Every structure is written in structure tokens, then in C-alpha cells.
Amino acid sequence: MNKKTIHDIDAAGKRVLVRVDFNVPLQDGSVSDDTRIQAALPTLTHLLDQGAALILCSHLGRPKGVDPSLSMAPVAARLGELLGIPVIQAESVVGPQVQGAAGSLQPGQILLLENTRFEAGETKNDPGLAEQLASLADLYVNDAFGSAHRAHATTAGVAEAMRQAGKPAVAGLLLQKEVDYLGRALHNPIRPFVAILGGAKISGKIDVIDNLLDKVDNLLVGGGMANTFLKAQGHEVGDSLVEDDKLDLARQLMERAGERLILPSDAVIADAFDPHPNILVVPVSQVRVGWRIMDIGLASVQLFRSYLMGVKTVVWNGPMGVFEFPTFGTGTLAMAQLLAQATAAGATTIIGGGDSVAAVTKAGLADRISHISTGGGASLEFLEGKTLPGVAALDDTIAP
Numbered sequence: 300m301n302k303k304t305i306h307d308i309d310a311a312g313k314r315v316l317v318r319v320d321f322n323v324p325l326q327d328g329s330v331s332d333d334t335r336i337q338a339a340l341p342t343l344t345h346l347l348d349q350g351a352a353l354i355l356c357s358h359l360g361r362p363k364g365v366d367p368s369l370s371m372a373p374v375a376a377r378l379g380e381l382l383g384i385p386v387i388q389a390e391s392v393v394g395p396q397v398q399g400a401a402g403s404l405q406p407g408q409i410l411l412l413e414n415t416r417f418e419a420g421e422t423k424n425d426p427g428l429a430e431q432l433a434s435l436a437d438l439y440v441n442d443a444f445g446s447a448h449r450a451h452a453t454t455a456g457v458a459e460a461m462r463q464a465g466k467p468a469v470a471g472l473l474l475q476k477e478v479d480y481l482g483r484a485l486h487n488p489i490r491p492f493v494a495i496l497g498g499a500k501i502s503g504k505i506d507v508i509d510n511l512l513d514k515v516d517n518l519l520v521g522g523g524m525a526n527t528f529l530k531a532q533g534h535e536v537g538d539s540l541v542e543d544d545k546l547d548l549a550r551q552l553m554e555r556a557g558e559r560l561i562l563p564s565d566a567v568i569a570d571a572f573d574p575h576p577n578i579l580v581v582p583v584s585q586v587r588v589g590w591r592i593m594d595i596g597l598a599s600v601q602l603f604r605s606y607l608m609g610v611k612t613v614v615w616n617g618p619m620g621v622f623e624f625p626t627f628g629t630g631t632l633a634m635a636q637l638l639a640q641a642t643a644a645g646a647t648t649i650i651g652g653g654d655s656v657a658a659v660t661k662a663g664l665a666d667r668i669s670h671i672s673t674g675g676g677a678s679l680e681f682l683e684g685k686t687l688p689g690v691a692a693l694d695d696t697i698a699p
């Protein structure tokens with residue numbers, strides 16, 4: 300990564316503003332899944348061990364203004380438990396109370412600001428808000444990869460404000476890891492490099508297909524997305540999820556990709572979109588009128604498997620079927636197992652996308668994958684080849 304990280308700075312005795320991704324699920328007023336808090340711990344402990352005082356900030360949910368049900372208080376409690384030290388909860392995001400609390404913070408202490416979306420200026424990337432935040436600290440660290448695709452005051456604006464004040468703005472360890480994994484796969488992959496795309500629709504991922512197509516050795520397409528390609532090839536797809544306005548696009552992509560684009564050879568079809576319908580496994584040429592494709596079949600798994608033999612880099616985004624219904628989770632599970640095997644055989648495997656990550660985690664295979672991205676939207680935009688504002692705003696390693 301061509302951005303400075305916390306390894307390039309000395310945080311001893313400094314007040315450090317850290318943008319973290321503590322956008323965690325809450326249930327009955329407490330944190331129900333602390334994965335994202337855990338993911339920030341390496342950066343936080345690194346800075347604390349150096350003798351820094353930490354001012355943390357994150358958004359939580361999508362409040363429009365102050366909403367006590369989305370206060371960071373439960374997050375402060377959980378973080379305190381994980382670190383074994385008390386976490387001071389600020390009353391707001393900025394203002395006199397925050398300034399006072401930040402000013403009297405001692406090395407080793409942690410102040411957690413309120414939900415950054417309580418401030419209207421956050422999503423507007425308001426320079427005034429960014430300046431107030433920057434004034435709280437000597438250094439800024441962005442470790443919120445999951446928010447790096449947004450140009451908000453706490454992700455982009457504050458980094459700019461720090462630079463104008465002559466203070467460093469650098470990447471945390473989680474953000475660095477994400478950018479390094481995804482960046483290496485995109486720009487310098489060890490080959491063979493195979494991408495696997497699935498999920499509901501082509502339309503949400505056209506830019507990903509477009510960007511990956513010329514970089515990969517093979518692109519394996521499953522999930523609902525494959526249906527539009529199959530229909531474009533002339534197959535009957537019954538009542539399957541199809542984007543009729545994307546048939547031409549599908550044809551163009553297939554032409555451009557030639558033999559590199561691999562579609563499923565068979566399908567699990569159902570007579571209703573239901574957890575327990577009648578089901579059949581058929582070649583893709585024999586999908587019945589009135590039925591719908593719900594998963595890839597075993598022949599497709601074998602076909603995809605043949606492209607993963609000896610692979611060195613794999614990027615996967617999007618489930619192979621309607622995995623929310625266990626009956627149609629088989630293809631996704633089988634692909635997750637193939638990725639785990641590829642990892643064991645020495646490949647770098649990367650999974651991004653909220654549903655794909657949920658499926659692999661549910662299957663208990665997450666720790667057998669090289670890198671599970673914590674940022675759904677951010678990883679998708681990265682794979683599209685877009686610049687992430689939260690990364691771009693950080694200090695360059697080499698002066699431009």
C-alpha cells in the first residue's frame with residue numbers, strides 16, 4: 300500500500316483520533332455480534348502499547364440526528380470488556396464536553412465519541428465538523444475499511460483537515476490488511492487468478508465484472524447472476540430471477556470474455572420460491588417452464604472445481620444460490636469448501652460481500668480462508684477499481 304500506516308509514526312504521548320468501524324448489530328441494548336470491535340483491537344492495542352491516548356469515533360446504524368437508541372454506550376461497554384480497561388463515553392461527537400474530555404485524556408486512556416451520524420455534517424463531509432474533530436488530536440488513524448468508500452467527515456474530511464494543520468493521517472492495521480490483500484489480487488496477482496461471482500443480480504456488479512474480466516484467468520459465475528447469461532445463451536430459464544434489460548450486456552461480456560467466462564452446467568430448480576418446494580436437478584438446457592433456478596448443481600461444482608485446481612489467487616463475491624434456505628445452500632457451501640482446500644494448498648483466497656461472508660462464516664470455514672473482508676460495500680467498490688475516498692485521503696508513503 301502506498302499509504303503511511305501506524306508503523307510509520309510514533310504515537311507515544313500523543314492524542315490519536317482513530318476512525319473505527321463499530322457499526323455493530325445491537326439487541327436489547329447490547330452488542331449482539333462484536334466481530335467488528337474485535338477486528339479493531341490490533342490497531343488499538345498497538346497504539347495503547349506505544350503510550351498513546353485514544354479518541355475513537357464510528358457511526359452506528361443510520362440515525363438522522365440524535366437517536367438515543369443508537370448511542371455508542373453499549374459499544375463502549377463491550378470494548379471495555381475486551382480491552383480490560385474502562386472506556387470513557389463522550390456525550391456527543393464534538394463540542395465543549397468532548398473538547399474537555401479529550402484535553403484531559405492521559406496516555407493509555409480511551410474516549411469513545413458518540414455516534415458520528417448524530418452530526419448532520421458527517422455524511423455531508425462538512426469541513427467545519429472535520430476541523431473540530433481534527434483539533435481534538437495530534438494524529439489521525441483510519442481503521443474503518445467498511446466506511447472507506449464514503450467521503451464523510453470522519454473518513455475523508457478529517458484527514459484533509461489534519462494535513463492542513465500539519466498533522467499526520469495514516470492507516471490502521473485492519474485497513475492496511477484489507478487494502479493489501481485486495482490490492483495485490485487486483486494489481487499483482489499470483490496466477491492462476493480466478494474470480495467467482497454470484498449473488499442476486501448482474502446489475503449491482505457490472506462494474507466488478509468489467510474490472511475483473513481482463514485481470515483474471517477465469518471468471519466463474521453462479522447464483523442468480525448466472526441466469527441472465529444463461530438466458531442470453533438461449534436457454535429456457537422459467538421463472539428464474541432474470542434481468543431482461545441486461546441480456547445484451549450479458550452477450551457483450553460473454554463475447555469479450557470468450558472461454559474465460561464459465562457458467563454453471565446444471566441447476567437445482569424449484570417449482571416455487573419457498574424453503575420446501577418440489578425440486579429437481581437438471582442440466583441448464585432443461586430448466587422447466589414455471590420453475591426457477593435456486594442453486595448450482597453438483598456438476599457445476601465439479602466444473603468450477605476443475606478451474607480451481609492449482610489456482611494461486613481466488614476472489615469470491617456473491618453466493619451460488621438462495622443460501623438463506625438450507626435446501627439451496629449446498630452449492631455455496633461446496634464452493635466455500637473448495638476455497639478452504641485451495642487455501643490449504645497454498646492459494647491466497649479472499650471473500651468479500653456481506654452475504655458471501657455470512658454464508659462462509661455460518662459454514663464454520665472463515666478461518667480457513669486467507670482473507671475475509673470486513674467491508675461489503677467497500678470491498679465491492681475496490682473490486683470495481685474505484686478509489687476509496689477514506690484511503691485516498693491518507694498520507695502517501697512517497698510524496699507525490
Ligand code: ADP
Pocket residue numbers: 497498499500503521522523524540592593594616617618619620621622623651652653654655656675
Ligand atoms: P453479497 O452480499 O455477498 O455481495 P449479494 O447481495 O449480491 O451477495 O447476493 C446475495 C443474494 O443473492 C442472496 O440473498 C441470495 O438469496 C441471492 N441469490 C443467489 N442465487 C440466487 C438465485 N439463483 N435466485 C435468486 N436469488 C439468488
Ligand code: MG
Pocket residue numbers: 652653654
Ligand atoms: Mg448482499
